[in-house]
Amino acid sequence: MRVLLIGDVVARPGRVAVMERIQDLREQYRIDLSVLNAENVAGGFSITPPLAEQLFAAGIDVMTSGNHIFDKREVVEYIQRQPRLLRPANYPPNTPGKGLWLGEVRGVRVAVMNLIGRVFMGATDDPFRVANELVNSLPADVRVRIVDMHCEATSEKIAMGRFLDGRVSSVTGTHTHVQTADEQILSGGTAYLTDLGMTGSHAGVIGMKTEDVLARFTSVTARRAEHSTGGVRINAAVVDIDETTGRARSITRLSLPHES
Numbered sequence: 131m132r133v134l135l136i137g138d139v140v141a142r143p144g145r146v147a148v149m150e151r152i153q154d155l156r157e158q159y160r161i162d163l164s165v166l167n168a169e170n171v172a173g174g175f176s177i178t179p180p181l182a183e184q185l186f187a188a189g190i191d192v193m194t195s196g197n198h199i200f201d202k203r204e205v206v207e208y209i210q211r212q213p214r215l216l217r218p219a220n221y222p223p224n225t226p227g228k229g230l231w232l233g234e235v236r237g238v239r240v241a242v243m244n245l246i247g248r249v250f251m252g253a254t255d256d257p258f259r260v261a262n263e264l265v266n267s268l269p270a271d272v273r274v275r276i277v278d279m280h281c282e283a284t285s286e287k288i289a290m291g292r293f294l295d296g297r298v299s300s301v302t303g304t305h306t307h308v309q310t311a312d313e314q315i316l317s318g319g320t321a322y323l324t325d326l327g328m329t330g331s332h333a334g335v336i337g338m339k340t341e342d343v344l345a346r347f348t349s350v351t352a353r354r355a356e357h358s359t360g361g362v363r364i365n366a367a368v369v370d371i372d373e374t375t376g377r378a379r380s381i382t383r384l385s386l387p388h389e390s
Contacts, residue, residue: 137326247281334358
């Protein structure tokens with residue numbers, strides 16, 4: 131099975147690039163399952179139900195998220211009825227939505243899990259304990275297991291990769307919007323990449339206008355940054371997984387320029 135993992139999609143430049151390219155990418159890389167981090171889709175903060183439906187209709191199968199998922203209040207109701215939009219599994223138990231999706235792709239059972247880190251992030255439950263519980267809860271025949279580890283610290287992401295090595299098919303990081311170059315297959319057969327990077331405009335500062343970000347760094351009265359335009363790239367990875375064992379055969383990092 132070949133899985134396309136798309137890094138944080140930021141605002142209109144990112145979502146337009148995905149919608150215009152997803153079918154070509156699926157064909158070019160022979161993709162069976164596409165997973166996208168959607169926490170920055172709507173203007174850089176969260177996602178709205180109409181935008182989520184557009185991305186699903188375009189060819190995205192499952193969406194993960196992170197600390198910005200509930201910045202749009204309309205997500206609260208939507209995420210409860212849309213199982214393919216995930217929020218971090220280690221949020222408090224009463225949080226709307228789920229952090230695990232179980233599905234079937236070409237007759238193969240698949241799990242997608244969403245976790246959030248604690249270093250330099252908000253207060254959440256222990257992602258390692260919750261990851262262990264999620265993996266242990268999976269039926270034995272669910273061998274293809276995809277994990278999005280959404281966090282700031284590279285050490286925490288690497289630790290999660292080592293923690294789950296041999297028990298899941300891939301662990302890839304999101305949140306920093308900067309793609310790392312450490313793609314590898316860990317000793318237990320788990321594909322790993324510290325951060326998928328950002329899908330959106332690379333002409334500013336992690337998807338936002340340079341002048342707005344500089345104002346926030348140099349002033350206490352600056353307004354929230356607006357998204358930048360230009361220099362659009364799709365940052366992602368393709369993981370090839372042995373369906374019988376759940377082990378990854380390869381991981382290929384992508385950073386593709388896009389012009390609408």
